[in-house]
Amino acid sequence: MALPSYAGPIERVWYYAYRLICAAIFFFLIVPILVIIPLSFNAEPYFTFTPEMLSFKASGYSLRWYQDIVNNEQWLHSIKNSFIIGIAATLLATAFGTVAALGLSRADLPFKRLLMAVLISPMIVPLIISAAAMFFFYSAPFGSDFALTHTYAGVILAHAALGTPFVVITVTATLVGFDKNLIRASSSLGADSVTIFFKVIMPLILPGVISGALFAFVTSFDEVVVVLFMAGFEQRTIPRQMWAGIREQISPTILAVATLLICLSTVLLATIELLRRRNERLRGVTY
Amino acid sequence: MAQMTDTAGPVMTTADGTPLKQALARATRRSKIRAFLLVAPLLLFILVTFIIPIFDMLSRSVSNPEVQEAIPETAALLADWDGQGLPSEDVFASMAKELSKKENRREIGRMAARLNFEDSGFRSLLNKTQRRIDRVKEGPYKDALIAIDKDWGETRVWKIIQLMSPPTTLSYYLNALDRTYDQDGNVVMQPDWKQIYVQLFLKTIYVSLGVTVACLILAYPISYLLATLPPSRGNLLLILVLLPFWTSLLVRTTSWIVLLQTNGVINDTLVWLGVISDENRITMIYNMTGTVIAMTHILMPFMVLPLYSVMKTISPSYLRAARSLGANPLVAFVRVYMPQTVPGVGAGSILVFILAIGYYITPALVGGQDGQLISNFIAYHMQKSLNWGLAAALGTILLAGVLAMYWLYDRIVGIDNMKLG
Numbered sequence: 001m002a003l004p005s006y007a008g009p010i011e012r013v014w015y016y017a018y019r020l021i022c023a024a025i026f027f028f029l030i031v032p033i034l035v036i037i038p039l040s041f042n043a044e045p046y047f048t049f050t051p052e053m054l055s056f057k058a059s060g061y062s063l064r065w066y067q068d069i070v071n072n073e074q075w076l077h078s079i080k081n082s083f084i085i086g087i088a089a090t091l092l093a094t095a096f097g098t099v100a101a102l103g104l105s106r107a108d109l110p111f112k113r114l115l116m117a118v119l120i121s122p123m124i125v126p127l128i129i130s131a132a133a134m135f136f137f138y139s140a141p142f143g144s145d146f147a148l149t150h151t152y153a154g155v156i157l158a159h160a161a162l163g164t165p166f167v168v169i170t171v172t173a174t175l176v177g178f179d180k181n182l183i184r185a186s187s188s189l190g191a192d193s194v195t196i197f198f199k200v201i202m203p204l205i206l207p208g209v210i211s212g213a214l215f216a217f218v219t220s221f222d223e224v225v226v227v228l229f230m231a232g233f234e235q236r237t238i239p240r241q242m243w244a245g246i247r248e249q250i251s252p253t254i255l256a257v258a259t260l261l262i263c264l265s266t267v268l269l270a271t272i273e274l275l276r277r278r279n280e281r282l283r284g285v286t287y
Numbered sequence: 288m289a290q291m292t293d294t295a296g297p298v299m300t301t302a303d304g305t306p307l308k309q310a311l312a313r314a315t316r317r318s319k320i321r322a323f324l325l326v327a328p329l330l331l332f333i334l335v336t337f338i339i340p341i342f343d344m345l346s347r348s349v350s351n352p353e354v355q356e357a358i359p360e361t362a363a364l365l366a367d368w369d370g371q372g373l374p375s376e377d378v379f380a381s382m383a384k385e386l387s388k389k390e391n392r393r394e395i396g397r398m399a400a401r402l403n404f405e406d407s408g409f410r411s412l413l414n415k416t417q418r419r420i421d422r423v424k425e426g427p428y429k430d431a432l433i434a435i436d437k438d439w440g441e442t443r444v445w446k447i448i449q450l451m452s453p454p455t456t457l458s459y460y461l462n463a464l465d466r467t468y469d470q471d472g473n474v475v476m477q478p479d480w481k482q483i484y485v486q487l488f489l490k491t492i493y494v495s496l497g498v499t500v501a502c503l504i505l506a507y508p509i510s511y512l513l514a515t516l517p518p519s520r521g522n523l524l525l526i527l528v529l530l531p532f533w534t535s536l537l538v539r540t541t542s543w544i545v546l547l548q549t550n551g552v553i554n555d556t557l558v559w560l561g562v563i564s565d566e567n568r569i570t571m572i573y574n575m576t577g578t579v580i581a582m583t584h585i586l587m588p589f590m591v592l593p594l595y596s597v598m599k600t601i602s603p604s605y606l607r608a609a610r611s612l613g614a615n616p617l618v619a620f621v622r623v624y625m626p627q628t629v630p631g632v633g634a635g636s637i638l639v640f641i642l643a644i645g646y647y648i649t650p651a652l653v654g655g656q657d658g659q660l661i662s663n664f665i666a667y668h669m670q671k672s673l674n675w676g677l678a679a680a681l682g683t684i685l686l687a688g689v690l691a692m693y694w695l696y697d698r699i700v701g702i703d704n705m706k707l708g
Contacts, residue, residue: 004610006610011616014616018508018512019512021508022508022509022512025505025508025509026509026524026527028505028584029527029528029531029584029587029588030527030530030531032531032539032542032543032546032584033530033531033534033538033539033542035542035545035546035552036538036541036542036545039545046550047544047545047548047550047551048545048550048551048552048555049552049555092332096328096329096332097329099325099328099329100325100326100328100329100330102325103322103323103324103325103326103327104325104326106318106321106322106325108315108318108319108322109319109322109323109326110319110322110323115326115330118330118333118334118338119326119329119330119333121333121337121338121341122333122337124641124689124690124693125341125686125689126641126642126644126645126646126662126685126686126689127645127647128645128647128662128665128666128682128685129341129344129645129665129682129685129686129689130337130340130341132344132665132666132669132678132679132682133337133340133341133343133344133682134336134337134340135669136340136343136344136347136675136679137339137340137343137344138340157336158336160332160336161332161333161336161337164329164332164333168329218533221535222535222536222537224536224537224648225647225648228666229666229669229670239535239536239537242537242538242541243537243648243652246537246540246541246544246652247652254541255541255545258535258537258538258541258542261534261535261537261538262534262538265530265533265534265535266530266533268533269526269529269530269533272533273529
């Protein structure tokens with residue numbers, strides 16, 4: 001989008017003004033996230049830059065809030081919970097979602113649109129409604145006394161349900177470029193369907209499966225509405241603990257946790273990007 | 288014609304002798320079943336963990352078993368009452384009998400809670416009556432009950448019990464739309480001080496529209512920049528959009544609290560710059576402003592990504608052609624480029640609007656008193672007031688709205704074109 005040589009003076013001014021506007025919008029997008037990182041090293045229990053910090057004195061900075069996480073039983077417990085729930089929900093969502101995507105990408109599946117609509121509905125329904133509905137139902141499934149609220153199983157099932165649409169969508173998208181003749185070839189060579197799945201299909205769609213799994217993991221890892229309604233004190237996750245922190249006892253420990261989460265999301269973003277590029281390369285799409 | 292070929296020529300068969308047509312039909316059927324069997328486990332999983340709960344919520348929004356379960360005989364007798372004056376002695380007698388049953392305690396407690404949603408005097412009325420009912424040994428029960436609490440002598444009280452007797456009710460929906468039943472069972476508006484939900488729905492829609500427009504205005508220029516820059520630099524800038532997208536919601540909400548609060552970074556900077564004095568710090572958070580700013584920031588990537596993917600497919604030569612035909616840059620952009628981005632604008636706007644309308648976390652944390660939206664009240668009725676029926680009714684209305692939006696989205700862009708970035 002370089003400035004064309006025939007551009008007049010007004011166009012020249014506009015060109016730079018436009019770039020400035022864009023820079024301001026990017027600033028708006030990214031600064032709120034970056035501002036947290038230096039503040040998490042604050043030596044004082046404030047949510048703002050102290051004079052010491054602004055003059056870059058070493059005394060203005062400290063790792064005390066990070067130590068706070070390590071020494072705090074509740075935070076450690078919530079970190080453990082987030083990973084337990086996240087990984088369990090991801091495994092469930094990925095297993096169900098991948099197999100379903102194989103079925104959905106077959107041309108001869110009856111009622112395809114209806115099935116697709118049902119399967120991605122957890123993504124469509126606003127979270128507050130899903131959470132409310134699941135809470136009502138899980139507190140007494142089918143009128144029984146077997147409550148799933150305040151259990152790990154309940155939270156994991158709910159998160160798995162919320163994560164499956166992402167797996168279904170990414171894996172179905174990967175399967176669009178999948179050459180069906182490979183299946184025919186391997187089955188004519190005597191492979192049974194389990195072998196075909198693990199030796200032929202899986203290696204090719206793996207990038208899609210992994211990025212779907214990452215989406216499902218992030219959905220669970222970042223989810224707080226279901227946890228608010230469904231989880232007891234025992235099942236508190238990181239976002240739930242942050243929620244409590246913001247509402248009740250606000251301390252820069254939250255900023256330290258937030259910084260760690262930003263690092264995690266950077267890693268996830270990089271992974272997804274690499275997978276997407278690999279997938280496009282495999283399918284011969286380049287840019 | 289087909290029959291002629293059948294009789295005339297030899298029937299084509301597979302190796303084991305079945306006619307080819309039959310074998311093909313069987314193979315297609317098997318393949319269909321196999322495809323369905325692959326989808327079946329997830330379908331079952333989603334049905335049990337998600338779809339059934341949603342329908343459970345729908346049924347909860349009309350379900351009304353409490354009065355029936357607590358005082359079944361009185362409810363049956365009341366059904367025949369004409370609603371004039373007071374019910375007959377029989378009704379009072381059966382009410383007294385059923386309220387004195389000890390094994391009914393739990394049901395009566397639930398009924399008291401249920402009736403209290405309709406009229407806030409019921410809990411104390413029923414508790415008081417239950418405590419003193421044992422002293423009443425014999426009739427006339429009408430006078431005895433009225434002696435316990437004079438409310439029993441009011442037509443209105445009996446009328447509400449009669450209205451709440453059927454096992455299903457629309458009263459939660461009426462409440463969700465600021466309406467209620469009057470003495471005679473007609474639908475009327477709630478008293479002024481209780482009219483909140485219609486206002487709240489409207490406010491939620493306005494805020495969502497505002498956030499959508501703000502997102503569009505901010506996202507359009509940068510999407511255009513991203514789509515027209517050379518890929519290497521464009522992808523680098525795209526990270527600035529994707530990083531917020533992937534960052535935890537709670538983190539982004541926290542950072543807005545850090546930035547906007549009275550002793551926060553922005554106010555400190557403004558004071559330091561001398562723009563405002565230390566006493567006149569601006570209140571930007573715990574009100575509607577905070578909610579709108581934070582929601583715009585959080586939802587903007589959902590606008591940029593569909594816009595970007597549409598803009599990337601638009602060839603720059605159209606703009607050049609328009610320019611070479613004599614259009615000035617503005618006309619060329621507005622009349623040639625912008626119409627081509629309409630699918631992206633539609634997709635992004637509907638996506639952001641739908642996400643905004645069901646937003647809970649951000650308004651709850653940065654919204655303060657006046658920044659609360661409909662979802663905050665759903666949560667309030669679930670956790671605090673425990674009026675689950677009303678929460679379900681509000682949720683159902685919201686869900687209906689969102690599904691209507693999705694139907695629109697499907698018509699405009701197609702659900703299958705959903706981009707995740």
